[in-house]
Structure formats: C-alpha cells, structure tokens
Amino acid sequence: MKTVMSGMRPTGRLHIGNYWGALRRWVEIQAEHRCFFMVADLHMFTTAYEESSRLQEHVREMVLDWLAAGLDPEKCVLFKQSDVPQHAELTLLLSMVTPISWLENNPTYKEQLQELGKTKLARALEGEGILTKERREAISGGQLEPVEPSSEAVRKELRTAGFLGYPVLQTADIALYGANLVPVGQDQLPHLEISREIVRRFNGLYGAVLTEPGPVLTPQAKVPGLDNRKMSKSYGNAVDLFETAAGLAPKVMSAYTDPLKARAKDPGHPEGCVVFAYHKLYSDFADRREGECRAGAIGCVACKKELLTSMEKPFSEFRERRARFDKPGLVSELLTAGGAKARAVAEETMGKVRKAMNLR
Numbered sequence: 001m002k003t004v005m006s007g008m009r010p011t012g013r014l015h016i017g018n019y020w021g022a023l024r025r026w027v028e029i030q031a032e033h034r035c036f037f038m039v040a041d042l043h044m045f046t047t048a049y050e051e052s053s054r055l056q057e058h059v060r061e062m063v064l065d066w067l068a069a070g071l072d073p074e075k076c077v078l079f080k081q082s083d084v085p086q087h088a089e090l091t092l093l094l095s096m097v098t099p100i101s102w103l104e105n106n107p108t109y110k111e112q113l114q115e116l117g118k119t120k121l122a123r124a125l126e127g128e129g130i131l132t133k134e135r136r137e138a139i140s141g142g143q144l145e146p147v148e149p150s151s152e153a154v155r156k157e158l159r160t161a162g163f164l165g166y167p168v169l170q171t172a173d174i175a176l177y178g179a180n181l182v183p184v185g186q187d188q189l190p191h192l193e194i195s196r197e198i199v200r201r202f203n204g205l206y207g208a209v210l211t212e213p214g215p216v217l218t219p220q221a222k223v224p225g226l227d228n229r230k231m232s233k234s235y236g237n238a239v240d241l242f243e244t245a246a247g248l249a250p251k252v253m254s255a256y257t258d259p260l261k262a263r264a265k266d267p268g269h270p271e272g273c274v275v276f277a278y279h280k281l282y283s284d285f286a287d288r289r290e291g292e293c294r295a296g297a298i299g300c301v302a303c304k305k306e307l308l309t310s311m312e313k314p315f316s317e318f319r320e321r322r323a324r325f326d327k328p329g330l331v332s333e334l335l336t337a338g339g340a341k342a343r344a345v346a347e348e349t350m351g352k353v354r355k356a357m358n359l360r
C-alpha cells in the first residue's frame with residue numbers, strides 16, 4: 001500500500017473539471033492506498049489573498065462536494081491545511097534550500113501569472129466602465145487580443161513571494177505525509193518535478209529524511225471550460241458540479257463549438273468543440289455524435305440540447321447526495337477529527353526534519 005497526498009483550494013463549489021480531473025480519481029484510490037486529502041486553504045492565498053471573507057463558507061461547500069462525490073472519512077484522512085501548522089514550518093525550512101531560479105522557471109507559474117493578469121485587468125477595466133461586457137467576452141473567447149497586463153499595478157499584485165513559492169508549500173504538503181504518490185494532471189507535472197528536486201536537494205544536504213514523491217497521472221485530466229480555455233472559476237468559464245437545471249441550460253447553450261460549422265449541415269470538427277468534450281463525459285453516444293458532426297448530420301443547437309438531456313440525471317443524483325450530507329456541524333466535525341490525524345503524522349516527520357537539521 002502506498003501513501004497518497006492531494007489537495008484542492010477552497011474556492012467554493014467544485015466544477016466538473018475538478019471532478020473529472022481529480023476528485024473522481026480520489027474516490028477510486030481511497031480504497032487502494034493510505035490517502036490524505038487536504039483543503040488547501042493556505043494555497044488559496046497564493047493567488048487570491050485579497051478575497052478571504054467567504055473562506056469558511058467555501059471550505060464547507062467544497063467538503064460537502066467531496067462527500068457527495070464519494071470521499072469517505074472512514075477510508076481516508078480529510079483535513080484542512082491550516083489546522084496543521086507543520087505545513088508552514090516545513091515550507092520555511094525547505095525555502096532555505098530552494099533556489100529562486102527553480103521557482104521563476106516553473107512553466108505553470110508563468111502561465112498562471114499571464115492568465116490571471118488578463119482576467120484581473122479585464123475585470124478592473126470593466127469596473128471602471130472602460131471595457132464593455134462584449135469586449136471582455138471577445139477577449140476570453142480569443143477573438144480579441146487582451147490588453148497586455150503590463151500595468152505595474154496588476155503585476156505587483158500577483159508577483160508575491162507566496163505565489164512564486166507555491167511549489168515549496170506544495171512540497172511541504174507532500175513530504176509531511178511521506179507521500180510517494182501524488183495524483184496530478186499532465187499540466188501539473190512540472191510542479192511535481194520541482195517538488196522532487198527540492199526533496200532531493202534537502203536529502204542531499206541533511207540525509208535521507210523526506211520521501212521523494214511520484215506522480216499518478218489522472219485520466220480525463222483535461223476538461224475544457226465553456227470558452228475552450230482551461231476550466232477555472234477565475235476565468236468565469238466553469239460548470240459547477242452541482243449546477244441546477246436552470247443554471248446548466250444557459251451555460252451549455254452558450255458553450256464554444258466549432259467556429260467553422262456555421263450552419264447545421266456544415267461538416268464539423270468535434271475535436272476542438274467543448275460540447276463534444278462534454279458529450280464524451282456524459283453521453284453514451286459520443287462515438288456516433290462524432291460521425292454525425294463530421295458528416296454535417298446534426299446542428300450545434302440540437303447537439304447542445306441532447307447534451308443537456310445527458311447531463312440531467314448525473315447532476316440531479318449528485319445534488320440529492322449532497323443534500324443528505326448538508327447538516328449543521330458535520331463538516332467542521334469531520335475536519336477537526338481529520339486534522340488531529342494529519343497533525344500526528346506531520347509532527348512525526350517534523351521531528352526527523354528538525355533532528356536532521358540540528359535544530360533539536
């Protein structure tokens with residue numbers, strides 16, 4: 001049996017990208033391995049430090065989603081990162097041995113900085129009445145070039161030590177539990193590679209104290225957002241996992257499709273179509289749909305309506321399960337119990353780390 005560690009930032013209710021990209025895999029592996037699943041509340045501050053007023057509500061919403069999706073506290077440890085102070089301590093110690101160039105060259109960091117910069121700038125300009133809603137949508141749909149986020153105000157706000165050092169915190173998260181398996185999507189592999197390097201460097205300096213983590217690639221890791229970019233709440237292109245039927249319809253009907261298929265009878269290219277990507281997850285006729293699309297045998301409006309029908313049942317089943325867990329105090333009790341278990345394991349690792357560094 002291996003040890004698995006993973007976490008999610010508490011940004012509120014989960015979207016289908018979180019489910020198909022990670023949560024579904026977590027539910028499967030909780031029966032196979034010793035699993036630690038963490039509410040990564042400290043990580044949230046690396047990019048959204050100015051928006052913590054609803055943090056507790058977001059933690060509760062996300063854990064309810066986890067439970068409804070099938071995570072079982074009897075089979076895995078569910079806890080909140082900030083309930084285990086050893087995460088902060090190990091992050092500080094690991095940051096002492098991590099060269100800044102490793103963090104600056106992290107491709108995920110560069111990409112996130114660029115994407116968040118675009119979104120924040122667009123929102124800021126819209127708030128001032130400079131950018132219309134149509135213009136913002138055109139930017140997020142890729143039809144218009146965004147204003148380059150060269151404004152110092154925008155850059156300063158994102159280029160924090162916490163954001164740059166995100167992989168060090170992630171390394172501490174993993175190493176504290178001796179995790180040798182980390183479920184990741186393909187795009188997160190560079191982050192994990194940095195963690196492996198940091199652990200090797202630490203062990204090279206102080207002895208073989210920390211376990212070097214390895215990836216478990218999650219199938220279906222990429223679910224496109226409604227605008228065909230990566231799905232993210234920050235980009236405003238997400239479909240919530242427990243979306244109501246009324247909320248789902250306008251989102252699906254506005255989803256990005258093949259721009260070359262202007263009329264129903266035009267042949268389409270399903271490989272670049274968001275609606276088709278969702279059909280592959282929710283419809284048992286995706287293979288047939290692919291052929292129909294290519295042959296121009298169906299129009300996009302009809303195709304979207306059929307997708308809505310396919311999504312109806314799984315979404316309503318999720319909502320029913322979630323309602324059963326939604327009881328006062330249940331989430332905080334679970335996290336308190338999980339935090340105690342996690343602290344015991346983390347403190348054991350920190351004892352070894354402090355001794356190896358001659359701090360004790």
Ligand code: SF4
Nearest residue numbers: 268273276293300303
């Ligand atoms: S017919 Fe369906 S799969 Fe083909 S482009 Fe339109 S929405 Fe996408």
